[in-house]
Amino acid sequence: MGKAFGVVAGVGAIGSLVAMKKSWDPLPSVKAAGFTTVDVSGFEANALVVEKWRGKPIFILKKTPEMVAAQSEEQTARDIKIGDDSYLVCIGLCTHLGCIPAYAADETVFKCACHGGEFDASGIDILLPPPSPMPIPPFKVDGTNLVLGEEGPEYLKMKEAGVTA
Numbered sequence: 001m002g003k004a005f006g007v008v009a010g011v012g013a014i015g016s017l018v019a020m021k022k023s024w025d026p027l028p029s030v031k032a033a034g035f036t037t038v039d040v041s042g043f044e045a046n047a048l049v050v051e052k053w054r055g056k057p058i059f060i061l062k063k064t065p066e067m068v069a070a071q072s073e074e075q076t077a078r079d080i081k082i083g084d085d086s087y088l089v090c091i092g093l094c095t096h097l098g099c100i101p102a103y104a105a106d107e108t109v110f111k112c113a114c115h116g117g118e119f120d121a122s123g124i125d126i127l128l129p130p131p132s133p134m135p136i137p138p139f140k141v142d143g144t145n146l147v148l149g150e151e152g153p154e155y156l157k158m159k160e161a162g163v164t165a
């Protein structure tokens, strides 16, 4: 009898633990949102890092001071400042038909092997057939962290200026 009561009490306890766990779980929308946090503090300048966010390659390129100094306004407008450094952050898919361009560090150019399209180090299309720059994904800067998938103030400013697409 005592044993049977113990088993019933045990099942009851598990039931309430399951109920408690449900209330601890994050909301489904937060889980599905798929944020990716990248600490860029150890990144080398002019060395491309490729991260993955929502199944897509994300290019992160820390620029050298020389690259930044030689930029046009259009290129600078797409820079993301993290600390004292400027970065390109973009979805690494060619805007022609979706191939993944390779980065030629010696030329600071992205080259797409599929049909010969090229992008500069700011992700702007410079040689056809790509019709537009590689888009900048939603991001937030948090110290030396880049949070992909979150729309921070820096991203919203760039979006308003029309440089993210």
Ligand code: FES
Pocket (backbone or CB within 6 Å): 094, 095, 096, 097, 098, 099, 112, 113, 114, 115, 116, 117, 128, 129, 130
């Ligand atoms: S997919 Fe890149 S040039 Fe065609």
